[in-house]
C-alpha cells in the first residue's frame with residue numbers, strides 16, 4: 143500500500159492514510175490489518191493494527207497508532223510515498239444492528255477501531271455517543287471526528303479536559319436514566335472488564351475488542367487464544383470482537 | 394514459457410512424490426485452508442497439517458507466544474480437536490487439495506500414538522504421517538520420546554507396525570547427538586526424518602519480573618535457529634540413507650537451497666508463513682531460478698553437495 147500521509151498527532155500518536163493499488167475489499171468495523179515493519183532490528187513479526195477509518199471513494203484506509211516500542215516507533219517514521227505491506231482485512235466485527243442507542247468507549251488508542259464503527263452506526267440512524275478516556279489531554283485523539291456522528295464525552299485522570307477520572311467514573315454511568323442499549327469498547331483490559339460489569343448490571347449488550355499478542359493473524363498458529371465458554375478461541379479469527387458473556391472470567 | 398527447458402523440481406520421500414521440495418511445517422500453516430486466499434496451495438510439494446492427538450486438547454494457557462530477536466517462542470501445546478474430529482470434520486474439507494496432505498501425529502503415550510496412526514492409516518488421501526516426538530510444549534510425551542534413543546526406537550517401531558504408508562519422524566534439536574537419534578529411528582523403520590522441531594528457550598519480562606510465556610519455557614523458531622538447524626541437517630544427512638527433510642528458520646529460497654546443499658531432499662517452511670503468507674510460491678520460484686542460473690536440469694543434482 144502507498145502511504146498517502148503520515149500525520150503526527152503529538153509525540154505519542156500518529157495517523158497513517160494508506161492507499162492500496164487495487165480496489166479496497168469490503169471492510170467491517172472492528173477488523174484489523176497485520177502490518178509488516180521493515181528494517182527494525184528486533185521487530186520480527188507483523189504488528190496488528192485496527193482499521194481506524196475507511197474511505198471507499200478515495201480508496202484509502204486510516205490507521206491510528208500509539209508509539210509503544212520499536213515496531214510502532216519505526217512505523218511512525220514512514221514517509222509519504224513509501225510503501226507498506228498489509229495483510230487485511232482480518233477478524234470479525236462489532237455488531238451494527240440490534241441496538242438503537244450505542245455508547246462507544248475507547249481508552250487511549252483503543253478508540254482506533256471505533257471511528258469507522260461510529261460512522262456506520264450513524265449512517266444506519268443508530269444514535270451514537272463516544273466516551274473517550276486517557277491520562278491527559280494529549281491522549282484524547284480525534285474527538286472532532288467522533289463529534290460528526292454524535293455526542294462526545296471525555297475523561298482524563300488529570301482533569302486537563304473533560305471529567306476527572308477513569309472512563310467508568312464518568313457521570314453518565316451514575317445517572318438514573320442511562321439511555322444506552324449497548325456498549326462497544328476497545329482499550330486496556332481492566333477498563334473493558336469494568337465496562338462489562340456495568341453492562342451486566344444494566345442488562346445491556348457489551349462487545350469488547352481484545353488486543354492479544356498475535357503471530358500470524360489468520361488462524362494458523364493458535365498463539366492468540368482467549369479462554370471462552372467453548373474453550374480456547376483465536377482472537378484473530380473468532381475475534382478480536384467478543385461479547386463479554388462468551389469470555390471466561392468476564393462476567 | 395518453454396516447459397522443456399524448465400528444471401525438474403520433483404523429489405521423492407519414501408513412497409511420496411513431491412512436485413517440488415517445498416512443504417509447510419506443522420503448526421504454522423493450519424490445515425492449509427487458512428492460506429488459500431494468498432496463493433494456490435496445491436502448488437506446494439506438501440502440507441503438514443497441525444499436530445493431531447488421540448483426543449481433544451485445549452493446549453496451554455495464554456500467553457503462548459513471545460517475540461525474540463529474529464524469531465519467536467511458542468508454547469501452543471498441541472491444541473487440536475483430536476483425531477476423530479480430524480477424520481469427520483477436517484479430512485473431508487482438505488482431502489481433495491491436490492498436494493501431499495500429511496498429518497503430524499502426537500501423543501502422551503505410545504498407545505495414543507498407535508491409536509492416531511492406525512486411524513490415519515485408513516484415510517486414502519493422507520499418503521504419509523509425520524511422527525512428532527519432539528514437541529517441547531507438553532508435560533507428557535512429546536519431546537520426551539525424541540530425546541532418548543530407546544524411547545524414539547520404541548515409538549517408531551510401534552507405529553511402523555500399524556502404519557503402512559510413508560512414515561516421517563520429526564526430530565528434536567534438544568539432544569546432544571542428533572545423528573545418533575536419526576540412525577536410531579532409521580533402524581526402527583522410519584522412511585524419512587524431518588528436522589528440526591523448535592529449540593527449547595525462554596524469555597523474561599524484567600519489569601514485571603515474570604516469564605513471558607505461561608509455561609515459562611517454549612520452543613524457539615525462525616531465523617534465530619537456522620544455523621543450528623542447518624548444521625544438524627548436514628550431520629544427519631551424512632549419517633542416514635533415508636531422505637532428510639530440513640527445516641528451521643527458512644525465510645526465502647536462498648535459505649532453502651542452503652538446506653538442500655547440506656543434504657535435505659525437501660524442506661519445510663514454518664514461521665516465515667506468519668511474516669509473508671505467500672512466501673512459499675516465492676521460494677519455489679527462487680529454487681527454480683537458482684537451478685537455471687547454475688545450469689541444473691534437476692533439483693536432485695544439488696542435494697547434499699556439501
Ligand SMILES: Cc1cc2nc3c(=O)[nH]c(=O)nc-3n(C[C@H](O)[C@H](O)[C@H](O)COP(=O)(O)OP(=O)(O)OC[C@H]3O[C@@H](n4cnc5c(N)ncnc54)[C@H](O)[C@@H]3O)c2cc1C
Pocket residue numbers: 174185187188189190191192193205206207208209210211212213214215251254255352353354355356357382460
Ligand atoms: C487486533 C489488534 C488491534 C490493534 N489495534 C491497534 C491500533 O489500532 N492502534 C494501536 O496503536 N495499537 C493497536 N494494537 C496494539 C499494537 O499491536 C501493539 O501496540 C504493537 O504491536 C506494539 O508493537 P511495538 O513493536 O511498538 O512494541 P513492542 O515493544 O514489541 O511491544 C510492546 C507491547 O505491545 C504488545 N505487542 C507486541 N507485539 C504484539 C503482537 N505481535 N501482537 C499484539 N500485541 C503485541 C504487547 O502488549 C507488548 O508488551 C492492536 C492489537 C491487536 C491485537
Ligand SMILES: Cc1cc2nc3c(=O)[nH]c(=O)nc-3n(C[C@H](O)[C@H](O)[C@H](O)COP(=O)(O)O)c2cc1C
Pocket residue numbers: 363364365418419420421443444467469471497525528563589590591613614615616618640641642643661662663664665
Ligand atoms: C506456533 C507454532 C506451532 C507449532 N506446532 C507444531 C506442531 O504441532 N507439531 C510439530 O511437529 N511442530 C510444530 N511446530 C514446529 C514447526 O513445525 C517447526 O519445526 C519449527 O517452527 C522450526 O521451523 P521454522 O523456524 O521454519 O518455524 C510449531 C511451531 C510454531 C512456531
Ligand code: FES
Pocket residue numbers: 355356357358359360361362363364365366367376377378379
Ligand atoms: S495469531 Fe495466529 S492464530 Fe491468531
